[in-house]
Amino acid sequence: MMALLETSRIAPPPGQVSELSVPLTSFDIIWIHFHPIRRLLFYEYACSKHYFVQTIVPKLKDSLSLTLKHYLPISGNLIYPSNIDKKPVFRYMPGDSVSLTIAESSDDFDNLIGNHARDGDLFYDFVPQIPPGKDEHECKIVPVIALQVTLFPGRGICIGFSNLHCLGDASSIVGFMLAWASISKCGGENELLKEKGESLPIFDRSVINYPLGIDNIYWNVMGQRPLIPSSLPFPTNRxxxxxxxxxxxxxxxxxxxxxxxxxxxxxxxxxxxxxxxxxxxxxxxxxxxxxxxxxxxxxxxxxxxxxxxxxxxxxxxxxxxxxxxxxxxxxxxxxxxxxxxxxxxxxxxxxxxxxxxxxxxxxxxxxxxxxxxxxxxxxxxxxxxxxxxxDLYNADFGxxxxxxxxxxxxxxxxxxxxxxxxxxxxxxxxxxxxxxxxxxxxxxxxxxxxxxxxxx
Missing domain, CATH: 3.30.559.10 (Chloramphenicol acetyltransferase-like domain)
Known part of the structure; x- marks a missing residue:
């Protein structure tokens, strides 16, 4: 059984970042109607609910905020135009934020982390749902990611994350999670900046040399379809x-x-x-x-x-x-x-x-x-x-x-x-x-x- 403890919005540190707009390439557009990618990371870590709420959760929030400073598209939204003459973009504006759910579960942690066959439906309590998009003038504004942290008192913690595939591939999303883990473990971004330095994420689409106009061709096809929120395959019967x-x-x-x-x-x-x-x-x-x-x-x-x-x-x-x-x-x-x-x-x-x-x-x-x-x-x-x-097994939050x-x-x-x-x-x-x-x-x-x- 799962109990919801808190739902919050986490934004990059105020005053440290400005508006950013990133166009989608054909490599992104092809995934725009694909179901979200949903992953769960389980950690063995015995702690009380009090310690979790008072110490771990604030630390995760602070480190997430610092991480988002370097990954602004994750903080923002997909802007999906209703007019096909306009193209979709990822846009961050000051005030945008990411949904973070905090929960507690009494489920059998050892069963969940096993290799044996387990009921597929058991895992969906720990999967965050991406909030629904909002209709605005001539476009839909769609969140691109959602996060959830679930405590198994005295046994462990699960971090779940769901993201639109069009936001980024495994290289990009795993990089974000490893950066968040590093900042959380080290208590700040200094170690991340020292390790990555010039390897922090870049969003410049001009680094990909693809045929002129191919983005338009992809969008003219994919943009004909309405953007429909993906439902969970539940029950899985698997x-x-x-x-x-x-x-x-x-x-x-x-x-x-x-x-x-x-x-x-x-x-x-x-x-x-x-x-x-x-x-x-x-x-x-x-x-x-x-x-x-x-x-x-x-x-x-x-x-x-x-x-x-x-x-x-x-x-x-x-x-x-x-x-x-x-x-x-x-x-x-x-x-x-x-x-x-x-x-x-x-x-x-x-x-x-x-x-x-x-x-x-x-x-x-x-x-x-x-x-x-x-x-x-x-x-x-x-x-x-x-x-x-x-390698998400290297995502050590401390x-x-x-x-x-x-x-x-x-x-x-x-x-x-x-x-x-x-x-x-x-x-x-x-x-x-x-x-x-x-x-x-x-x-x-x-x-x-x-x-x-x-x-x-």
Whole structure:
């Protein structure tokens, strides 16, 4: 059971920042109707409600205010014009602020932070809802993020955050959370400024070299649709579970692929991990009696940080979306066969080699994404959310490293997996899934069995 303790608005320090308007690029506009990204960070930290309310909450508020000074678009709103002749922008004006909810829960903290299958509905008490937008003259003003801090008395704390995807990709949002954690832990921004210095976020859209007019093309299509608040996928009718691929598992998977495909390059931890999960998931469908035509195509779709991959490279501290995407497709009967995993790894590795690591091809694919969206409608696909590159387990607010990360936004009509570094397995990876209970049980069995044998 959860009890609401307080709802407040947190703004950057008064008098230290001025108005800012940041246009959306085509990389942002493509996500403007996408559901919010929802994540939860759980921390083991035994404290009383009194200490939480009197000490921790004020410290979190102060550190959040200081952090927002450097991340003004987060403090502001999306301005979504009703007239398509005008373009959307992120706008901060003095007085704008972020919604912060403070709550207390009596739920079983140890159950929530486990890896075993848990009822997916349990996690939504800790997910903040982005406040609804307001209609003003010829536009809608929409908050871009919401935050929630929940105390489990004597056991731990959960920080939940929901953000519009068009605000920024994982690189940007994780950077914000790590900055907030650093300021909270250190009691000020001096350490952040010392560590990051010139690496503080930049919002200059001119650093991306994309074809003239492509923003207009994207907006002329996406702006035709009304901006509708996203609802929660509730009840989920699913369970959530976490699976660990240890360094030894990953090495064995790599060795297996290279034994079968010795000339294959790009056989990375990402390639073998996503391919293995993909093949196990599709096999789990067959295991529970799902009837699928053998010739139907199965897709794996994953986003990639394009900052260092396009020409000229975009600074790593660019705040916004700068994503390309990878895609692999295999016929169902081939993916569920004895060589399904190796075939999947080959398809993913070849896409990375030929497109992801080819700046011209990656940019061309990104430019054509709008016209290719129809590919993703009605397909049988698995999406990948997150990346080992962006480590939220290092978000230490002064209570130690994150105990458990849950990417709640992988709930939805289509299946997705979350992917990040493993907290407790050096060199390992952590995969989160949200599936119907019977499907999860079948997946867990296939996943474990596959790691114990030599043929996947």
């Amino acid at each position: 369970v959530r579970a976490t699976f660990i691929l240890h360094q030894a598992d990953i090495k064995r998977l790599k060795d297996l692929v290279l034994a079968k495909k010795s000339d294959l390059v790009q056989v990375s931890s990402f390639v073998v991990s996503t391919s293995y999960i993909w093949s196990c998931l599709v096999k789990s469908g067959d295991a529970v009696g799902e009837e699928v035509d053998g010739n139907v195509l199965e897709y794996l779709i994953f986003a990639v940080d394009a900052r260092a991959r396009i020409n000229p490279p975009v600074p790593t501290n660019y705040f916004g979306n700068c994503l390309g995407y990878g895609i692999a497709k295999i016929e169902h009967e081939e993916l569920v066969g004895n060589k399904g995993f190796v075939t999947a790894a080959e398809a993913v590795a070849m896409d990375i080699k030929n497109t992801i690591n080819n700046s011209d091809e990656l940019m061309k694919r990104s430019e054509n994404l709008l016209s290719e969206l129809k590919i993703f409608v009605g397909i049988r696909g698995l999406g990948v959310s997150g990346s080992p590159k962006f 209570w130690g490293r994150t105990r458990k990360l849950e990417v709640v936004s992988i709930d939805g009509e289509k299946y997705s997996m979350s992917l990040c570094k493993s907290r407790d397995s050096d060199g390992g990876l952590e995969v989160g899934l949200s599936l119907p209970k019977e499907r999860m049980e079948a997946f867990a069995s296939i996943f474990a069995k596959g790691l114990k044998i030599h043929e996947y």
